Amino acid sequence: MQASVKWVEGDTFLGRSESGHNVVFDAGSESAAPSPMEMVLMSAGCCSSVDVVSILKKAKQDFDNVEVKLTGVRAETAPRVFTKMNLHFVVTGRNVSEKHLARAVQLSAEKYCSVALMLDKSVEITHSHEVVESEGK
Secondary structure, X not given: OOEEEEEEEOOEXXXXXXOOOEEEEEOOOOOOOOOHHXXXXXXXXHHHHHHHHHHHHHOOOEEEEEEEEEEEXXXXXXXXXXXXXXXXXXXXXXXXXXXXXXXXXXXXXXXXXXXXXXXXXXXXXXXXXXXXXOOOO
């Protein structure tokens, strides 16, 4: 895998992935885009969400929304690495099994999510989840 990051101006950078996609980063106070650390946090959430959605589909769960709410705690002094991270999954659907959701989150955390598993070597990562029943239908 390869990628590049090019300075645009000020504290703004443009990342380009090997697959040809562009991502804007902002490391300064302008907040024109997510910071690199925000991208790391969101990457862990996205990676794990891919797993959870896939596992719930295979388990034939009737869901229409999966959201992961991410919380990251960073060290007070440089380097301001993440020390703790929580991924809280909220799955909305009809009769979604809490047991299936718990298993999907566990499998992602322990086996499938390469981003979180890589970060887990130095960050205390916790997972939590809840099922919200859909209204109607």
